[in-house]
Amino acid sequence: MADSFLYQPHIHGADGVLTPDLVVDSLAAALPHEASDMAPLPINLLTCATSLQQTGETACASAAMVVVAGGRGAILTVGSDHWDPALGAAGSALGHLTCAKPIAREAVRLGGDDAVRGAVLRTFRISGEDEALIGETPLSDWPPVSEFIARWSGGAQPPPRSALMIGAGHRDKKPDKADGYRVELELPEPDMRLQCAYGVRRL
Numbered sequence: 001m002a003d004s005f006l007y008q009p010h011i012h013g014a015d016g017v018l019t020p021d022l023v024v025d026s027l028a029a030a031l032p033h034e035a036s037d038m039a040p041l042p043i044n045l046l047t048c049a050t051s052l053q054q055t056g057e058t059a060c061a062s063a064a065m066v067v068v069a070g071g072r073g074a075i076l077t078v079g080s081d082h083w084d085p086a087l088g089a090a091g092s093a094l095g096h097l098t099c100a101k102p103i104a105r106e107a108v109r110l111g112g113d114d115a116v117r118g119a120v121l122r123t124f125r126i127s128g129e130d131e132a133l134i135g136e137t138p139l140s141d142w143p144p145v146s147e148f149i150a151r152w153s154g155g156a157q158p159p160p161r162s163a164l165m166i167g168a169g170h171r172d173k174k175p176d177k178a179d180g181y182r183v184e185l186e187l188p189e190p191d192m193r194l195q196c197a198y199g200v201r202r203l
Helices: 113-117 145-153
Strands: 005-007 010-013 016-018 022-024 026-030 038-041 051-054 063-068 075-080 106-109 120-127 130-138 162-167 180-187 192-202
Touching: 026 145, 063 120, 063 145, 063 180, 075 180, 075 192, 106 192, 113 145, 145 162
Parallel strands: 010 106, 026 162, 051 192
Antiparallel strands: 005 022, 010 016, 026 038, 063 075, 063 162, 075 106, 120 130, 120 180, 180 192
């Protein structure tokens, strides 16, 4: 079993695009709408793969804001808190412990609460050449990202060599129609969309 994840993000900033090597040793998920509720996850679930294998028929994507502790401060990207609703409600940790967690390579510096609160998370089902929106969540409906980080780390900065997924809890009511999923985080500042798309093969 892996005890770390090598993350090589493309971090967009005022000084161009940087691609550092970041080692992530710990992973946690903030369950939807609950800044006080954190679930530790095995680090081997984290992946940049573009195709997943899964058992069962009900697991689906859910767009997540992902905070990663970097050497020059926290960075922000988008990922999928891929989860299985059949194993519990959105607030139940069990459904989140059984599925891989894809994250995007594109990232930005975490600028603070104001920049994030205007952002929107979206989850799309991919069926052949078609996409269908299955969930959209404005982050203005959530507690400030600083609350999640403080609960996670006990301070203003995320723990070193760690990643936190703050998932929207989106649920696909027709997972049998999905060939894959796409998740996106639309950021007002900078004006860009971080995206992660992946295929799903059910075993």
